[in-house]
Amino acid sequence: ISCDKPATWGGQWHCSHFRSVGAAAHLRFNLWNMNKSCSQCNAHLSGNIMVYRPRLVEKIGAEKVAWLERNQDLVRHEIPYLKRLKSVFTKKAKRLEKRYEGFGACAAM
Ligand SMILES: [Zn+2]
Known part of the structure; x- marks a missing residue:
């Protein structure tokens, strides 16, 4: 940016x-x-x-x-909130990884 x-x-x-x-x-x-x-x-x-x-x-x-x-x-970032956040971003990351498979992973992020 x-x-x-x-x-x-x-x-x-x-x-x-x-x-x-x-x-x-x-x-x-x-x-x-x-x-x-x-x-x-x-x-x-x-x-x-x-x-x-x-x-x-x-x-x-x-x-x-x-x-x-x-x-x-x-x-306040309570533990249940942080766990939910982590789960949401793990799912997003997996979706992105799948989408960019074959493109040369890091360059596409
Ligand atoms: Zn720069």
């Missing part, structure tokens, strides 16, 4: 949080807040937010970005 590296880039891809886990732990598992980025943008440029923000607006719309920016909810 934060630069123009191609899917074939050989480095690591990260899940980059628009609002950092440190600043907004309650949005740690919010899908609008989590976007694919290269490890360089995520780890060394703090998400490269000057590019991240306009592209996030393009991706999910200005209203959702504004919602993320002003959201100060308190969320």
Whole structure:
């Protein structure tokens, strides 16, 4: 989301949080807040937010970005919730793996 590296880039891809886990732990598992980025943008440029923000607006719309920016909810991640979350994402990952079988798995993610 934060630069123009191609899917074939050989480095690591990260899940980059628009609002950092440190600043907004309650949005740690919010899908609008989590976007694919290269490890360089995520780890060394703090998400490269000057590019991240306009592209996030393009991706999910200005209203959702504004919602993320002003959201100060308190969320407790209870164990049953985390188990449900894990099960949902395991299923999603399996579906994606199946869909991209034969495409060269990682490059397609
Ligand atoms: Zn990058």
